[in-house]
Amino acid sequence: MKFTPLIQELIDSFKILPGVGPKSAQRMAFQLLEQNQTGAARLAKALQTALSGICKCKICRNFSEQENCPVCSELTRVESGQVCVVATPSDVLAIEETGHYHGRYFVLMGLLSPLDGVGPEELGLDLLAQQLSAGQISELILATPPSIEGDATAYYITDMAKDTTAKVSQLAQGVPMGGDISNIDSRTLGHAFSGRKFIEQS
């Protein structure tokens, strides 16, 4: 005996979600059908309206419901001339939560990974190049993650900005808050050493 086709299709569809295997998908399908049909209808509607209503901002490529996202529409952010390059929309949120940055963003929606077919075009780097050559950017802050792909992407963008007036900076790497020195991986510790700061003694 198998599940009926409609239930099987629902279970298979849940398996699309990240971190959801066959057992979890089955639990999700049954719980929605047994106990929460209102929730199931709400999820279906949210998916559909998100798919039809969400596009990418024409300036920063972040998800937006208008052509230009709220961040790119703020005059003070645009006039700061600072552009922070991040890999994903969640990174934007994390940086906004620090309260330390008041410029605008450029969201790559991924990282360079030629083997997976992700090249400069997929990351919208032609759009960034236009903005660089138009002289709209005074400082380009690279906030790509410290990984092979992240470093390759940062290197590529640094190279793009070479012949423009934009200064390029990168987030400091080192020991995280609350980090226990003995438990930190050697690459991070290496970065922390090479980026060490002298303390002014008075």
Added chain:
Amino acid sequence: MKFTPLIQELIDSFKILPGVGPKSAQRMAFQLLEQNQTGAARLAKALQTALSGICKCKICRNFSEQENCPVCSELTRVESGQVCVVATPSDVLAIEETGHYHGRYFVLMGLLSPLDGVGPEELGLDLLAQQLSAGQISELILATPPSIEGDATAYYITDMAKDTTAKVSQLAQGVPMGGDISNIDSRTLGHAFSGRKFIEQS
């Protein structure tokens, strides 16, 4: 800064799913929007067709796409007179996989739990009582889980079948296959002791 309303609603909708917290919901929403819009559309459609196309079998209360589910439509199963009472549709599947049982089922879609507002009516026990008094059932096999709610439900159903011709049986409880005796909880071990079988010596 917050997510745009459509993204926030999508994230909140994912939080409805069992075992999905705020971070997982965010990851699900972003991954579908960034990398798998086809998958998102498929999930939305699967939810909607499941909600509109799946009803409960009028005989066994299991999920079905017709009035009578395929199991209850099999003449040999109905004629066996055996009815296995289970809590959820997944239990039906698990029992079918054993290949040891060839009767039909009765799916409670829950267990008695007065504090949560789940009484005999919510479990369709009036329907089971009808089938019992109509003399359609020769053996009622209780396969409710060994828990307080499961035992209470089994006790209630046993009481219901008292004045009918149906015999009532319950799944054997004891040491599971591959179970390490020292790691088994004391209740299970107690059941295994009281249910011990003498080995015929020849």
